[in-house]
Amino acid sequence: MEPDSAPDPLRNQFASLNDLTYELASLQDLATRGSWRSILDKVARARSLNLLSKPHDHLTYLAYNVLALSKLRRFPEASSELNSLHDFNSHLYRYENYPDVYPNRSGSMLPFILRFLHAQIPIKIGNRLEGLDRFYSLLDFTRQRIKEKESKNLDVSVSLWRKREVFVMNCIIGHHLGAKEFIVCLDLISDLIRRDYLDPLLVSKLGYIRMQIGDVEGAKGSFNRVETMLNEGKSNGSLSEVEFKNLVSRNKALVYLVGKDYVSAVREYDACIERDLTDVIALNNKALCLMYLRDLSDSIKLLENALERLPTVALNETVVINLCSMYELAYVNHSEIKKTLSNWIARVAPDDFDLSCTRI
Template sequence: MAATRVFFQFVVHPSLPILLSSMVPFSMRLLHAQLPVLTGNHQLSLDRLCQLQHTCHQVLSEVRRGYLPFVTEPLTPEDQQVAETLWMERLTRVKFCLANTLVAMQDYLLAVEVYEGLLEELPGLRSQLLSVMGRLHLTLGDLPSAQTLFSLAEDRDEKEEGEEERMVRTHINQGLVNVFLCHWQLAKDSFESALQLEPTNTTLKNNIAVCTFYQGYLKECIRELEGVVRWSPPSSLQPALLTNLTATYDLESSSAHSKKLSFLPLLGQHVGEGFPLSSLGLR
């Protein structure tokens, strides 16, 4: 029998608001740069994002001299401050998109470098960024570095975030370390502790079900995944969840095909045309 893989999930990036002011809105330029990822053309997306990053650096350089590109009159101190804040926010957003694209390309080391640069620019997101970097090191198989980063993530300014948010992230980090060590029950306990604080988090429910699978409880895993997928469409209809569920159907019985087909009406009702039907594992 061919090996079947099921996958854990974790969120890779925090998001920031972006201020817009252009004949061609900056958000449209950013969308234009990110769209190729959805068609599998990661390199084109990376090229466009790098060009946007270069543009942001150029404009910032001019703004810090007291001018805007194509404007002859110098900026007032107030306008200069507003412009610098605006373009720094745009540059930060581009860097997050760059990191996401690098993760999609599985270039985790370069993604970590991007996040390291963001640490200096966004001290208010230090704990979140350190956790993300730690999770990427886990993906690379570097447990000592991951544990070091997770520890640094706990050494934080009390004003940075709420206690509940910190505890959720701590439990998730502990759970992922235990997954790495194949300590499935300990990992499951950590994810369940986080779920008590965020009961609507579908990623945590997925991870708990996957721990159940690796403990050898196939039917219980299927029940948990089915409950998540049908729980609150469309937010719970995620490709990773369906991939895990249909993979367990293949292991359970020969009637897997009909069970997979039963999700088509649900997808037709709640998701758009861009949803990857390949996650159903239909042949």
């Protein structure tokens, strides 16, 4: 929940997160555990008892409240909360408007997550064009902030805002991908790469999109570029060595998958899992390859073991959808088996998990 302003060196004086915002550590812990309903309760209590004393406290709690509502798919309520802010650029949300509370601080105290949710939520309630317009406005805003920070030689802030720029761009690309607007996606990613973003994930995404439009050779070229980056030790530091190696292996596996060489794809995924037992993408895709190889028993065991061993990592809708599809293919009494799975998920899943993916 970083504010828009630059990181404040005065923060080093604070002993804990709670010195920054009222019970912030508790909010962060609840968010980490996916306890979004508890966050709503905590925000409501803090507001009703007037426990929030400073302007930035109110904005931080509003950000967690909007995020929790969004996670719980209560998008109209989240939109209403956001609309209560009216103008994001209002002087009411700037530190310098409260010199007695924030001496020697300037800039916006609005958490960046609110700007993101302001763009995301319209898309969730069916206003795709409005949401995309807001995302492009957010991209412009982010790039303007980068220029401002660069002019002041604030390297730490520049790095933070560049990460936000890539994040916003990836959101935009994701929404265009969802609408199968592949050419727009290619242009956006190519623009980022031309501007010297040495990001293996970004170059890999370029390969995935090329694969989607049938440009297999172009995809291979992107994937080879990622492998060259690994071999030459070139990266923006976004991945560890193991993550980087697994990205390269998953890229190779995808090429094998498209060519229906499932045995070779399984070999690459096995290499990923050997390096990192928590690589859920590799686990999920290996299970799909086993299914294509008509080894339903082992594919089911693989996903079941992953869920049992790594519930906080492996429990996502994609894995559950694939496992339920395998149940439907393998068992006559798949409804009972899926009901057992659903009951287990209800006990261990975060509040925002969509149980409808079990298709019971």
